[in-house]
Amino acid sequence: MTESELRPDQLSQLGGLIARTIGLHFPREHWDDLRRGLAGAAHEFGIGSIQACVAWMLSSPLTQAQIQVLAAHLTIGETYFFREPQTLNALATHVLPELIRARQGERRLRIWSAACCSGEEPYSLAILLHEALPDLDRWNVTITATDINARALRKAAEGSYGEWSFRDAPAGLKERYFNRSPNGRYVIAPHIRKLVTFAYLNLVDDAYPALAADAGAMDLIFCRNVLMYFTPPQVGKVIGNLRRTLAQDGWLVVSPSEASHALFAEFATENFPGAILYRKSPSTPLAQRPWAAAPAGNATELIACEAEAPPLPEPTARATTLTLPPEPPPAPLALAESLYRQGRYADTVETLLASLARQTPGPQACSVLARALANLGQLGNALTWCERWIAADKMDSAGHYLHAVILLELAQPERARSCLERAIYLDPDFVLAHFALGNLARSRGKSAAADKHFANALDLLRARPADELLRESDGLSARRLTETIASMLAAPTPS
Ligand SMILES: C[S@@+](CC[C@H](N)C(=O)[O-])C[C@H]1O[C@@H](n2cnc3c(N)ncnc32)[C@H](O)[C@@H]1O
DSSP states (O other): OOGGGSOHHHHHHHHHHHHHHTOBOOOGGGHHHHHHHHHHHHHHHTOSOHHHHHHHHHHSOOOHHHHHHHHHHHSOOOOOTTOSHHHHHHIIIIIHHHHHHHTTTTTEEEEEEESOTTTHHHHHHHHHHHHHOTTGGGSEEEEEEEESOHHHHHHHHHTEEOGGGGTTOOTTHHHHHEEEOTTSOEEEOHHHHTTEEEEEOOTTSSSOGGGGGGTTOEEEEEOOSSGGGBOHHHHHHHHHHHHHHEEEEEEEEOOGGGOOTTTTTTSEEEEETTEEEEESSOOSOGGGSTTTTOOOOOHHHHHHHHHHSOOOSSTTHHHHTSOOOSSOOOOHHHHHHHHHHTTOHHHHHHHHHHHTTTSOOOHHHHHHHHHHHHHTTOHHHHHHHHHHHHHHOTTOHHHHHHHHHHHHHTTOHHHHHHHHHHHHHHOTTOHHHHHHHHHHHHHTTOHHHHHHHHHHHHHHHHTSOTTOBOTTSSSOBHHHHHHHHHHHHHSOOOO
């Protein structure tokens, strides 16, 4: 039996099972990847036929061994030392100094690299910590590194790497923290190796036994380049679990491409050059912190500079030796948002564009610019900023919705339709997106499809208080939209 003989219903059933047990999302357009992964898993299980392997997996709840093998064949194991250097730079210049200062009394730090793959990430963290804490030996530091892929964990524990793992690493890293093995590989130095403990952990499990002792007490969690592969419900669940695992002032680090205002709404957001980090509780605004003026280099410079820096008497000295800014810088985004709320769209745009010379716009700034420009009727520019917003925060359904609204104004209904579908995929309860799809179908004479979309919108509206103002609606209440849809359904569909 060949791979292509798997029926759509089997692939769909298996996709559901994988989403529930591993978190991974395999929509129809990724079924080729799913087939390839299954072929590899069947081979590893020693089952000659993929059909038989699939039937076996669907016959009873998956065991941990099955999950591990499946995960190894279905996940992307891409990782390397000092990946996303701007994130690590934010860690080295801001997060670690602040955590070290806050934990000086107890001298205890707990760090978790979730989905650590073959170990490059937790060892990078251990190296940064080693650089940041001259008296590390006097601290009780735990770096727990977990993954669902047992093979990757074994490689991580061995700590032996080839050149490819250093493709973005700072100069001098190999020389300072690795020993060359006779076969030419780089083996992590024992004093860094002993800082990291590896364990199996499936992020979508309800409980995290590997972390039981540190539950609710993690100071820093790295969970990068894994959420992007999960289904939206699993992403939400995992983010909630990660939040619960954090200490009150703990930090969560995801990849810049996974950052999302919508998904991390319960966290406080802290912006750094090229990195958006999340915090369980809001902290002192960054601009008021003594090290707010820290120069933005990159991790390469950081390691090079610190190699030459004189020893520091106290860990906190790194932060306090930096120059204080004369006064906190103005906050153009807050100002622009207030101008936008007053309907002063031209001033909103001017304020934000003027600030761009000083800082890269984050998703929020892009969204305000896109909305203000759309309200000014500058649709081409609005489209550009909306696309930047989506590039910075792919998971925010509001960005895809605005994208659709602008495209509709630009008479591009097909593109608008797929943006609306994306918005609903990310947020199935997005009433206005269902409504807009209904309007689109209706305008093209597809009355059955229109009725279906309107029925979805009405179902969602029924579950809401009548006075609730709908998101992305500029003040439209649930009652008003219900009435509008009812009158549209009563009227004949335009031909
Ligand atoms: C692309 S790697 C990311 C490695 C590292 N965090 C980085 O950013 O370089 C994704 C990792 O997620 C792991 N993974 C996938 N699903 C998982 C799950 N449900 N629980 C834990 N780890 C998972 C994979 O095994 C893989 O090692």
